[in-house]
Amino acid sequence: MLTIVIPAYNNIDYLKLCYESVRESSKDVELIIFNDGSSDGTTEWLNSLTDSHLQYEIFDERIGHTILYDKGFQMAKTEYVGILHADMVVSKNTIPSIISNLDKNKILSLTCIEPPIHPAGVEKIQMDFGMYPQDFNMESFDDFCINLETQSNGKTHDSLFAPWFVNKEEYLNRIGSHDTLFAPYGWEDSDIFVRMVLAGFDIIRMQDTFVYHFTQRGHKWKNGKVGEFNNDYQQQMFNMQREFIRKWGTDMCRDNEHRPVSIIKYDIGLVMDNAREDVIGYLEPYFSNIYCDTEIAVDYLSNELRLTKVDINKKFREINSEPKNDVVVKCNCDDLLADQNRFRFLTILPMVIADTNQLGNFKYDVFDISVNKLTEYQNSLVKL
Numbered sequence: 001m002l003t004i005v006i007p008a009y010n011n012i013d014y015l016k017l018c019y020e021s022v023r024e025s026s027k028d029v030e031l032i033i034f035n036d037g038s039s040d041g042t043t044e045w046l047n048s049l050t051d052s053h054l055q056y057e058i059f060d061e062r063i064g065h066t067i068l069y070d071k072g073f074q075m076a077k078t079e080y081v082g083i084l085h086a087d088m089v090v091s092k093n094t095i096p097s098i099i100s101n102l103d104k105n106k107i108l109s110l111t112c113i114e115p116p117i118h119p120a121g122v123e124k125i126q127m128d129f130g131m132y133p134q135d136f137n138m139e140s141f142d143d144f145c146i147n148l149e150t151q152s153n154g155k156t157h158d159s160l161f162a163p164w165f166v167n168k169e170e171y172l173n174r175i176g177s178h179d180t181l182f183a184p185y186g187w188e189d190s191d192i193f194v195r196m197v198l199a200g201f202d203i204i205r206m207q208d209t210f211v212y213h214f215t216q217r218g219h220k221w222k223n224g225k226v227g228e229f230n231n232d233y234q235q236q237m238f239n240m241q242r243e244f245i246r247k248w249g250t251d252m253c254r255d256n257e258h259r260p261v262s263i264i265k266y267d268i269g270l271v272m273d274n275a276r277e278d279v280i281g282y283l284e285p286y287f288s289n290i291y292c293d294t295e296i297a298v299d300y301l302s303n304e305l306r307l308t309k310v311d312i313n314k315k316f317r318e319i320n321s322e323p324k325n326d327v328v329v330k331c332n333c334d335d336l337l338a339d340q341n342r343f344r345f346l347t348i349l350p351m352v353i354a355d356t357n358q359l360g361n362f363k364y365d366v367f368d369i370s371v372n373k374l375t376e377y378q379n380s381l382v383k384l
Contacts, residue, residue: 002102036068093149179247357374
C-alpha cells in the first residue's frame with residue numbers, strides 16, 4: 001500500500017538506524033533507498049541486505065534528493081508514496097499509524113522530534129534522545145512517543161513538515177514532480193509545500209505520530225558533526241533561497257503556525273533613483289524588472305552573487321524606460337537605506353497587495369505604488 005523513498009549521501013550510520021527503525025515498525029512496507037554518490041560504505045551495506053521489500057540504486061555521483069524523491073515515486077508500485085530522510089528515526093507505531101490514515105486528496109505528515117540544535121518552533125518538539133547514532137536511545141524515544149500518542153489521541157494540525165505521504169496518482173497528476181530548479185537540494189520542500197496547497201490538497205500533520213530527526217546530517221554539518229558548518233551547504237542554501245524568491249516573489253512560504261501559505265505572484269517593477277549595487281543585489285530576486293543603472297547592477301550581480309540559473313540581463317531596464325509591469329513601486333535608494341524596515345516592506349509587497357486587493361495609485365511611507373492589474377495565481381507554477 002505504501003512505498004517510502006530514502007535518498008542517502010555519506011551518512012551510513014544514520015541510514016542504518018533509519019532502516020532498522022522502519023523495519024521495527026513494519027516488516028513489509030516497501031522501501032526504495034538511493035545511494036546518492038556516497039563513498040562511506042553505503043553501497044557495500046546495501047548489497048549485504050536480504051530484504052524482499054527493498055529496492056535500491058547506486059549512483060557514482062551525487063544527484064540530490066530533489067530529483068531522487070520523484071525517481072523513487074516513479075519506481076513505486078504502491079498506491080501511496082512518501083519520503084523519509086536518511087537521518088530520521090521512526091517510532092514503533094509510526095508506519096502502522098501512517099498507513100491507517102492515508103487517504104486521497106490528503107498530504108499526510110508527522111510530528112518531528114529534534115535534539116536542541118535549532119531554535120524551538122511550533123512545528124516540532126525539542127527533546128534530546130541522542131545527538132549521534134551511537135548515543136541514540138531508542139527505548140526512551142519509543143516510550144516518549146507512546147506517552148505522547150495517548151495524550152494527543154488522534155489530534156491533527158493543518159501544517160506540513162517532512163516526512164510526508166500522498167496518493168501517488170494524485171501527486172503525479174496534480175503536482176508532477178519537485179522543481180529541479182532547487183536541485184540538488186535546498187528550498188525544494190518549501191516550493192512543493194506551496195504547490196500542494198495551491199493544488200487543493202488537504203494538509204494534515206498527525207500530532208500522535210512521530211519521527212526523530214537528527215537534522216541535516218547529509219549536507220549541513222561537515223562530516224555529520226554538529227557545529228562544523230559545511231561551506232558548500234551555506235552557499236547552496238543562499239542560492240536556493242534566492243531562486244525561491246525569483247519564482248514566487250517572496251520567501252514567506254509559511255505562517256506563524258508553520259502552515260504552507262497560498263502565494264499569489266505579482267509582476268512587480270522597481271524603479272529606484274540613486275541605486276547602489278549592494279542594494280540592488282539584495283532586492284533583485286523580488287522583482288520582475290528593476291529600472292536603474294543597468295550596467296553597474298548587472299556587473300555586480302554577475303560577479304559577486306554568482307547567479308547561474310537566471311539571465312539577469314533580462315530583468316534590468318534604463319531608469320528612464322516606461323515600466324510595463326502590473327505593479328510598479330518607486331523609491332529613492334537613500335530613503336530606503338535610512339530605515340531597515342523599508343527593506344522588509346519591499347520583500348512582503350506581494351502580501352500587501354493581496355491583502356488590499358485594490359487597483360490604483362498609493363503612497364506608503366517613501367514608496368509610490370501603482371497597482372495596474374491584480375494578478376490571479378499562475379497555475380503553470382503548480383504542476384511541473
